[in-house]
Amino acid sequence: MKKTAIRTYSRNDKLISERRDHIAQSVAPLFVKKGYERTSIREIAEACDMSMGALYYYVGGKEDILQIMLDYDLTLYTKFVKELVDSSGSLPPREGLIRVLEQYFKASDASQDLTLFFYQETKSLQPSAREIIKGRERSLVAEFEKLLARGCKSGDFKIDNITLVANQIVVTGHMWALRRWLLRHVCSLEEYTRHNTEYFLTAVGAN
Amino acid sequence: MKKTAIRTYSRNDKLISERRDHIAQSVAPLFVKKGYERTSIREIAEACDMSMGALYYYVGGKEDILQIMLDYDLTLYTKFVKELVDSSGSLPPREGLIRVLEQYFKASDASQDLTLFFYQETKSLQPSAREIIKGRERSLVAEFEKLLARGCKSGDFKIDNITLVANQIVVTGHMWALRRWLLRHVCSLEEYTRHNTEYFLTAVGAN
Amino acid sequence: MKKTAIRTYSRNDKLISERRDHIAQSVAPLFVKKGYERTSIREIAEACDMSMGALYYYVGGKEDILQIMLDYDLTLYTKFVKELVDSSGSLPPREGLIRVLEQYFKASDASQDLTLFFYQETKSLQPSAREIIKGRERSLVAEFEKLLARGCKSGDFKIDNITLVANQIVVTGHMWALRRWLLRHVCSLEEYTRHNTEYFLTAVGAN
Amino acid sequence: MKKTAIRTYSRNDKLISERRDHIAQSVAPLFVKKGYERTSIREIAEACDMSMGALYYYVGGKEDILQIMLDYDLTLYTKFVKELVDSSGSLPPREGLIRVLEQYFKASDASQDLTLFFYQETKSLQPSAREIIKGRERSLVAEFEKLLARGCKSGDFKIDNITLVANQIVVTGHMWALRRWLLRHVCSLEEYTRHNTEYFLTAVGAN
DNA sequence: CATGAATGAGGTTTCATTCAT
DNA sequence: TATGAATGAAACCTCATTCAT
Numbered sequence: 001m002k003k004t005a006i007r008t009y010s011r012n013d014k015l016i017s018e019r020r021d022h023i024a025q026s027v028a029p030l031f032v033k034k035g036y037e038r039t040s041i042r043e044i045a046e047a048c049d050m051s052m053g054a055l056y057y058y059v060g061g062k063e064d065i066l067q068i069m070l071d072y073d074l075t076l077y078t079k080f081v082k083e084l085v086d087s088s089g090s091l092p093p094r095e096g097l098i099r100v101l102e103q104y105f106k107a108s109d110a111s112q113d114l115t116l117f118f119y120q121e122t123k124s125l126q127p128s129a130r131e132i133i134k135g136r137e138r139s140l141v142a143e144f145e146k147l148l149a150r151g152c153k154s155g156d157f158k159i160d161n162i163t164l165v166a167n168q169i170v171v172t173g174h175m176w177a178l179r180r181w182l183l184r185h186v187c188s189l190e191e192y193t194r195h196n197t198e199y200f201l202t203a204v205g206a207n
Numbered sequence: 208m209k210k211t212a213i214r215t216y217s218r219n220d221k222l223i224s225e226r227r228d229h230i231a232q233s234v235a236p237l238f239v240k241k242g243y244e245r246t247s248i249r250e251i252a253e254a255c256d257m258s259m260g261a262l263y264y265y266v267g268g269k270e271d272i273l274q275i276m277l278d279y280d281l282t283l284y285t286k287f288v289k290e291l292v293d294s295s296g297s298l299p300p301r302e303g304l305i306r307v308l309e310q311y312f313k314a315s316d317a318s319q320d321l322t323l324f325f326y327q328e329t330k331s332l333q334p335s336a337r338e339i340i341k342g343r344e345r346s347l348v349a350e351f352e353k354l355l356a357r358g359c360k361s362g363d364f365k366i367d368n369i370t371l372v373a374n375q376i377v378v379t380g381h382m383w384a385l386r387r388w389l390l391r392h393v394c395s396l397e398e399y400t401r402h403n404t405e406y407f408l409t410a411v412g413a414n
Numbered sequence: 415m416k417k418t419a420i421r422t423y424s425r426n427d428k429l430i431s432e433r434r435d436h437i438a439q440s441v442a443p444l445f446v447k448k449g450y451e452r453t454s455i456r457e458i459a460e461a462c463d464m465s466m467g468a469l470y471y472y473v474g475g476k477e478d479i480l481q482i483m484l485d486y487d488l489t490l491y492t493k494f495v496k497e498l499v500d501s502s503g504s505l506p507p508r509e510g511l512i513r514v515l516e517q518y519f520k521a522s523d524a525s526q527d528l529t530l531f532f533y534q535e536t537k538s539l540q541p542s543a544r545e546i547i548k549g550r551e552r553s554l555v556a557e558f559e560k561l562l563a564r565g566c567k568s569g570d571f572k573i574d575n576i577t578l579v580a581n582q583i584v585v586t587g588h589m590w591a592l593r594r595w596l597l598r599h600v601c602s603l604e605e606y607t608r609h610n611t612e613y614f615l616t617a618v619g620a621n
Numbered sequence: 622m623k624k625t626a627i628r629t630y631s632r633n634d635k636l637i638s639e640r641r642d643h644i645a646q647s648v649a650p651l652f653v654k655k656g657y658e659r660t661s662i663r664e665i666a667e668a669c670d671m672s673m674g675a676l677y678y679y680v681g682g683k684e685d686i687l688q689i690m691l692d693y694d695l696t697l698y699t700k701f702v703k704e705l706v707d708s709s710g711s712l713p714p715r716e717g718l719i720r721v722l723e724q725y726f727k728a729s730d731a732s733q734d735l736t737l738f739f740y741q742e743t744k745s746l747q748p749s750a751r752e753i754i755k756g757r758e759r760s761l762v763a764e765f766e767k768l769l770a771r772g773c774k775s776g777d778f779k780i781d782n783i784t785l786v787a788n789q790i791v792v793t794g795h796m797w798a799l800r801r802w803l804l805r806h807v808c809s810l811e812e813y814t815r816h817n818t819e820y821f822l823t824a825v826g827a828n
Numbered sequence: 829c830a831t832g833a834a835t836g837a838g839g840t841t842t843c844a845t846t847c848a849t
Numbered sequence: 850t851a852t853g854a855a856t857g858a859a860a861c862c863t864c865a866t867t868c869a870t
Binding site: 121161181 | 323326328370378385393410
């Protein structure tokens with residue numbers, strides 16, 4: 001759980017972690033609302049209730065703040081999915097998948113703005129930081145792979161390319177966020193969930 | 208085909224149109240490479256082989272340039288899809304769909320960077336301009352709706368929510384661009400095409 | 415007479431040259447008074463009667479301003495010495511040397527602050543810029559070498575290491591500037607001149 | 622040996638003295654390498670192995686640190702020269718001068734960077750602190766004056782202006798440091814020493 | 829129509845210094 | 850005594866936009 005590569009003047013690891021988490025939480029609504037580039041350090045400091053100097057005590061630069069925030073939320077999200085997948089382990093694979101999809105789409109709906117933000121601003125990161133974020137994203141996909149793999153093992157599912165399907169599940173959630181402005185007039189979240197659940201059941205050979 | 212709402216000092220409509228098309232074409236690679244916010248007017252002017260003054264003669268401000276460029280490329284893309292759909296009108300619906308998907312995914316692959324850019328920078332527009340872009344996007348979806356509607360009319364397809372499926376086709380193309388970094392290690396474009404074609408055939412009840 | 419390596423937005427060479435000369439002249443008293451590091455861009459802009467933006471239109475950064483100023487004054491100084499040496503060409507070598515030394519020390523006295531500044535701030539330059547300045551300094555030394563070489567050729571002087579003596583002349587002028595605070599209580603410029611003239615006559619074997 | 626005018630919170634004179642000596646020694650390489658202005662208090666504290674707070678406990682501000690360091694090194698250097706001059710007291714004046722010059726130039730060669738630093742950064746001091754440093758420099762010159770005066774007394778030397786010659790000796794050492802970049806290609810330290818020794822012997826009438 | 833020099837507000841970042849602990 | 854987190858003024862620099870030519 002290293003936060004490395006981000007410069008700090010503090011050598012108190014606990015404080016660093018605390019402050020960076022605080023920054024990640026405080027800055028998210030601001031970033032989501034105004035976009036990364038359009039948000040000034042001054043605004044960030046204000047939102048964090050810190051002085052600009054204090055901010056730069058725990059962070060090497062503006063871009064680090066973006067990385068910290070993306071990392072924080074993606075980690076949180078991955079944890080959420082992991083718990084979801086794990087908690088559905090007691091159900092038969094088919095019912096487990098149905099339940100996970102339902103909850104995942106519900107969560108996707110709740111964190112629309114954040115999802116959009118991820119697609120928009122990841123490119124603002126340096127390649128090295130981008131790799132870290134991509135790693136987190138892969139972890140997210142991996143959680144769904146676990147779910148699918150379990151079903152394959154038990155013989156309930158039959159899947160050619162597990163990663164592809166897992167990615168497709170993730171993306172289907174994202175799509176609800178990215179295209180809400182269009183989908184809003186087309187179907188409700190419930191219909192969207194039903195439609196896609198049916199598809200994925202077919203795709204995994206469980207229909 | 209109004210270009211309105213964008214201020215200009217010129218009253219020669221033909222010239223305005225010409226210059227704006229030129230700007231749209233010249234600025235695209237720059238925007239795609241550096242991002243909208245990080246591209247300066249000076250760079251834009253240079254890429255367009257115009258002086259900064261000339262730029263402002265045909266355009267109200269930096270944001271207008273983004274709108275013009277997005278509008279231009281989206282219109283072009285919509286036209287491409289329209290021709291694709293129309294040209295497949297001679298085929299039976301099932302084969303038409305297969306062909307359109309294949310060509311569309313191929314085109315998605317070719318214009319990856321642009322697609323990514325659309326998702327990233329549309330939010331940099333004012334609401335009014337964003338609406339215009341959304342309208343273009345809806346036109347794009349509508350082309351696929353046409354294709355699907357034709358199949359329904361002939362009885363070959365059976366679809367609950369045509370718009371939903373059409374949108375799903377569009378987004379599936381986008382996802383190849385947005386998630387290429389992950390998908391690259393998972394499957395080739397051909398596999399991606401095959402996988403999704405199969406899905407959509409099922410989704411329209413033609414499998 | 416290239417001014418290269420210094421970024422500019424202008425492509426009008428004449429204007430660039432003019433503005434940079436203007437900057438060099440305007441900034442000198444400020445730099446000499448406050449030192450390079452302690453002088454802010456805002457102060458520089460004010461002294462140049464330019465806006466900060468205009469400044470950065472002709473100059474890539476603060477350090478460039480230092481380089482431009484050092485270059486400008488050193489070039490001027492070298493030209494002065496060159497003319498001095500050339501104009502003494504009509505005199506016999508011994509008398510020429512005496513005259514040149516007298517004038518050079520007088521000039522050293524007049525440009526004390528500038529000399530001090532050179533020793534202090536050359537180190538603020540990047541190595542590449544420092545090389546340029548060193549080149550100018552070598553040109554200055556070369557002028558005195560010319561004078562000494564002439565005397566050697568005619569048989570009036572007898573010198574082992576011409577560059578060493580030429581450099582010593584230059585530095586003797588500098589020292590009047592660098593150690594004025596001490597020398598002031600020890601001797602007048604006239605005495606300093608007499609003392610060192612006698613020395614150099616001995617050193618070149620013309621006493 | 623007052624260290625006055627420099628604020629401190631401590632009232633333990635021994636500790637003050639110890640810490641300031643420690644600071645002077647620790648900070649020198651840093652200052653020499655980066656320059657005074659470009660060195661931050663944080664770096665200084667780190668180099669001194671002290672906290673920033675501790676630093677300010679024994680020192681009034683950043684500038685005091687510069688003064689302390691200059692004072693410390695100049696005092697050390699003066700002591701070195703004093704011992705050199707005293708130890709040559711057993712030799713006849715002419716041989717004493719030769720020996721002192723040789724050792725002094727050797728020492729000048731060894732402390733080039735420091736010498737350069739003195740010329741560059743003394744101006745960063747407030748006038749009052751500058752006076753203190755000048756006093757130390759005068760003490761240095763005074764040591765050489767002692768040497769010359771001894772020779773005059775014994776009738777071996779014949780000098781008009783002892784201070785001027787003493788200063789010239791000091792400066793000749795400095796010159797080796799200040800102009801090394803040029804002299805390097807012109808002569809070795811040995812040649813430089815020989816050349817100047819000969820001169821000074823003439824200047825004091827001992828050749 | 830076209831040019832590009834000029835503006836200056838506002839961006840990010842640094843850093844000497846203080847003070848609660 | 851000692852610590853180091855916090856401050857915020859001020860540093861350097863960029864850039865969208867204008868307007869005299």
